[in-house]
Amino acid sequence: GQQLNQSPQSMFIQEGEDVSMNCTSSSIFNTWLWYKQDPGEGPVLLIALYKAGELTSNGRLTAQFGITRKDSFLNISASIPSDVGIYFCAGQLDSGSRLTFGEGTQLTVNP
């Protein structure tokens, strides 16, 4: 099956710093998504990307769909303590098909 490689696995940053994480795939996805998961909760959708090259923002979050369709990155600017959690990328090949998740980036923000 398709695999997503997400990096870094974990990040420890100071409040106010910017954060960047990315996902790469050996095969193409036609939709890229970024989710955040808090402890004991289900994933919550942050940003969805539908076109190669697309750059989309949601508040302090910015994500891009790579031109090759095989990668995506997520940036968080001016991090705050509530940004703590696990961030997952996910790819979808066709509309309605399964989501393939990356292994997650554990973000810790020190006040």
Add this chain to the structure above:
Amino acid sequence: EPEVTQTPSHQVTQMGQEVILRCVPISNHLYFYWYRQILGQKVEFLVSFYNNEISEKSEIFDDQFSVERPDGSNFTLKIRSTKLEDSAMYFCASSERRDSPGKLFFGSGTQLSVL
């Protein structure tokens, strides 16, 4: 705000027992999914369901698993004879339209522990 509801939040069972995990998707949604997450690992797709039949299933979803929409509101996942490796957090998700890619809303999960 509408949400996907899952019960129970925790389920402990003995190996070989049957379990049923329950979900109430968002009321106007038509597409339903089960995913699972083994502790410390990524979220994995199990099955998708539309119009009272399975749309897609993964290699994980073998003959021990089944899904059902017994009425207009519930969506269930049954594991017939649980194994130790079935221990995981199971997430139900729903989406309104098939062409709303990725706009899946997830429940808070059922933590299944098989002893």
